[in-house]
Amino acid sequence: MANRELVTLQVGHYSNFVGTHWWNIQESSFVYSPSQASGPKEICHDVLYREGENRHREVTYTPRLVAFDLKGSLKTLKQEGLLYETGADGDDIKWMGDVTMHKEVSEPLNPYLKSLEQVEIEDLSISKDISDEEKYGDHDLGTEKKKQVCQAGKGDERDTLSETKPVNLEDHINVWSDFLGTSFHPKSVHVVQEYRHKDEFSPFDLFNSANEVFSNYESTCEWEDRIHYFTEECDNLQGFHIMMDTHDGCGGLGAGILRYLEDEFPGKGIFTFCFTSADSPDSTAKERATRIINSALAYGSVTTHSSLFVPVSLASSVWQKLGKPIEIPYLNYKPMAYHTSAILASTLDTLSLPYRLETNAINLRDITHSFNSQGRKVATLNTSFPLGLYKDESLIDFFSQYGEMFPWQPVTPHVKNEKKPFIQSVVMRGVTNAMVQSKTDPSKLPDYLARLTSKEEVLRNYLSHMSQGNLFATNCLESAIKTKVPYPQIFNENVTSDGLICSTPRPEGKRVDSVPMLTSLQSTPEAGDVIRQLYESAAKMNIKKHHRYMSAGLEEDDYQETLDNLKALVTCYKTDAEAL
The missing domain is CATH 1.20.5 (Single alpha-helices involved in coiled-coils or other helix-helix interfaces)
Known part of the structure; x- marks a missing residue:
């Protein structure tokens, strides 16, 4: 069966924050041996990841990704990555005369990146011990063994850091590469050379600033080549994930890339997420006007060239004035990019599961086509993170307590969930059938929830009652989302290490390692x-x-x-x- 591949594009600094958390979350859920599996394999990682081979004929496993950002935004991350040793350091100089070498001072590694560097050194020594039979003999055996060598160290390192004294990364993170635990392919990172990150004299803050970027023929050919590199190796490309900033010049950059994708790959699904960070510039009337104009131009273009797009922000309002960050039960987060992007990445990872399942997955194009009927190309997004299920509480009791209210919070600004959606896709994860049955007298439960025995039945009956005849689709997975290092510890003290709610505080120094959650992607009148x-x-x-x-x-x-x-x-x- 073909893998139904997706190519992901991240356009903008905040989108790369979200993407970094997303890739970290996915790698933390990798299972490297059957003994580590706690249940059936539910997620097909090959939808978003690709298998490759470096110069030493070692198998690599990297995201099928092209990430766009400005010059000066990578900090310690090499644009070409570390796995493939491209040899672009410029040490082999043929000139026989005098040579003056100028090198920038390297940025120091933070504690998390130092720990990963040590693991990579150990992995290199381990890889030398792989036998020739494993490397060049049976392909399946060799591939699995080398994948383990390439990636397992990082998973083990997260486990080790989680069990030791918590690492406070907030003081060390300035850019998204400061907490990137995933190895990228050399074709994955595209640096926009025309503008510099946080340049006060020539900021990349206008939608039309992207015109200067697109006028550079060599640069345009380069990012087009990067996209084609990943698409041409796909057997069954189903479409593209696009994550883009809309409050600055990246809105124009993303809009131009979307036009290219629509022309170059007709018939493929283009699922776009438009981000506005909760700490966007908002101190002056000029900054607010710039955000509004950029957003209007970006949204107008995105609706034309995307199959479906979702406005996303943890700010309660983003137009006339940037509102306060929304309150989410059981979370104590700050409006900094490191925190807010983690919540959004968790939501994105969960809502995308229906077309990343190992079995019975739906095609991305089928989802976007179902949602964008009658010209409704804008969808809204909601999350319940964590789910809010108490320890020893049943899933039936959890839903019955909400009555006629939905149990989630909108992460699309200006949405209040007061109107019934036309259609929605709901994903619940981290709940097993053992957590379903209620000890409450069935006569005291709502009729639509009484005497149910499976999590699928509970979720379907609840949504059928709430939707009043409108369409919905559900998916239930047992695997909870992983929140190990470098995921920020934004959970309050009543969240247990496995993401449930408890009346007694979590032991001091104990991390939250996994969290059950719920998401709802909706086409609703409130999108209008x-x-x-x-x-x-x-x-x-x-x-x-x-x-x-x-x-x-x-x-x-x-x-x-x-x-x-x-x-x-x-x-x-x-x-x-x-x-x-």
């Missing part, structure tokens, strides 16, 4: 409210007074066309009653 509020905020902007946009090539007619498209998109979400 999100776009309507953006349209109303953007329509108040007199673009002629924003001279930098005009200088960067934005025409007044183009801006007005964007507003008209947003206004038309809002009408797609009106219900029959509202249309009368």
Whole structure:
């Protein structure tokens, strides 16, 4: 059976924060031997990962990824990675005359990266002990053994760090590569050379700043080549995951890449997540206006060139003013990128499981086609992280206590979950059938939850009651999401090490290693409210007074066309009653 491959693109610094947590989460769930498996294999990692081979004929296992960021954003990470030894250091100099070598001072490694470096050194010595039969003989045996050598050390290291004194990484993390535990392919990282990260004199903060990037022919050919490198080795490419920032110039960069994907890969699913970080610049009227205009231009383009897209932020509002971060039960997180991106990555990892399953997986295109009917290309996202299930509490009792309310919080801003969705895809993980049955008298339980014996039945009956005839799909997995080092410890003291809720505090120094959770991807009338509020905020902007946009090539007619498209998109979400 083909692997139904996906290629992931991360465009922007905050999107790379989310992506880094996402890849770390996935690698922490790798199982390296049958003895480590706690149940049946539920997730097919080959959907997002690729198997390769380096110069030493050692098997590598890396994400099928192209990550875009600005010059100066990688810090300790080499653009070409470490696995393949590309030899691009420039030490082999043929010039016979005098040579002056200039090298930048290397950034010091933080405690987490130092621990990974030590593990990689040990892995190199282990790999030398692999027999020739394992390397070059039976392919399946050799592949599995070498995958273990390549990746297992990192998983073991996370376990070791989790059991020792907690590592406070918050003081050491400035960029996403500071906590990257995944090895990338040399084709994965594309650096935008025209702009520098956090450059005060020439910031990459306007949607149309991307025009300068696209005008560089050599650079454009380079990132196109990176995308084709991963797509051409796929046997059954089902589409693309796109994670992009929309509050700065990366919105324009992402929009241009989406246009290219739509033209180059017709018929493939393009599932886009548009991020606005909860700590985006918001101290001046100019910064707020820039965020609104960038978002309007980005959203207008994304809706045109994506199969489906989801606005995502932990800020409660992102248009006229950046709202406070939403409150999530049992979490104590800060509005810093390291924390907020972890929550969003956990949500993304869970909602994407239906098309990453080992068996009975659905095609990405089928999901996006189901959601974007009648022009509804905008979806909303909700999460219950952690699930909030008490220790010794049954799943039936958990759902019955919510009555007519949903048990999740929206991570799409300006959504209140007050309207019934047209269609939704709900994924629950980390719950077993042993946690289902209630000790409560069945006569005191809601009829739709009484006498059920499986987690699938409980979730389906609950959603059937709440959806009132609207469409929904469910998936239930036993494997909880892993939250080991370098995942931030953002859980309050009442969350146990396995993610359940307890009335007594968790022992001091004990980490939360795994968490059950629930996500809901929805096409809902409230998605129209999100776009309507953006349209109303953007329509108040007199673009002629924003001279930098005009200088960067934005025409007044183009801006007005964007507003008209947003206004038309809002009408797609009106219900029959509202249309009368």
